[in-house]
Amino acid sequence: MSFDPMAAVVDWLDAYRAGDIETILGMYADDAVIHCGCGRMKASSGKDGRRAYWVDRLKAYPASRLENLQPSGNATVISYIARGAVVSASLTFNARGLIASHMCGPSN
Template identity: 55%
Template sequence: MTPYSFDPMAVAVDWLDAYRAGDVDAILDLHADDAVVHCGCSGVQTVTGRAALRAYWTDHLRKYPAGTLDDLNPSDDRTVISYATSAGVMSAALAFDPSGRIKVVDCRPLP
């Protein structure tokens, strides 16, 4: 595992807590300025840039509100969190920058 100066599991839980609360600003605060979201929820899309991320999360929170935590696992270079939504259980792999902000989100429904 890559050593971090922050707790990636805690950041993942903070991300889910902000998502569950529907707090777009808190979600964006957890993302790096150059973060990228690769979403496979309803077709594949890639979202970059603060304005696009804000629009994505505003729409995503409305369409797919998050519920309970399903699972949380660290890996070598990311943390994978799965959680219930109105569309079923989703999985998000979060990669971080050195300061602990989310650099990449790869999300998709679990089979």
Template identity: 40%
Template sequence: MAGDFDGIALVVDWLDACRNRDLATLLDLYADDAMLKCQCGEAKVSEGRAELESYWRPRLGALVPTAFGLEEIMPTADGVVLDYLSHEGKPVRIAFTFRRDGKIQASHCMPVAESQQHAACMQDYAG
């Protein structure tokens, strides 16, 4: 992982901002040109602070009690992968990559069941 920062701690801060419905703090964790790719339902790509705000504002406004519960957090060669419960309480996997200054450069989320199928397919091709 690039830089001298703790990616896992940054992802925990991301979860806390989401749980607290703190949109300003959440957006401050992202680089100004960050990209978010969401495959939870209809695929959506958001880029830059304004689009990220449009993506996150309605999700933070309608949280279920179990929203943003931590399931598992794993460092990877490229960043951090987080399994958590979405704003609707559904299991989601999100992969984060970071810039050297400790800002989120990109995130890509999908339902956990799909990410596990994707991983199994990749193993089939690798093996």
């Protein structure tokens, strides 16, 4: 069975919309880094850093509907609504199908 990054990103958004922090955190590789430009630019790494990011994210920027989903080079880009604005996230995956990097920010 081959890994489908598009399906994985939809699963990520579904967990995000449900507020399922444990499922979300389980989708990241141990060495994954999150770079987020929502509000102010910040980087989160390590299990504790990613958990702190997601605790805040789920409160401050709950996600609602999917806007767009497409491959972009070695990443998959998903756009969704959070607090009435469109946010885009670019996710890359490692060979095991875990999120290796996550970059997000307001869509232009």
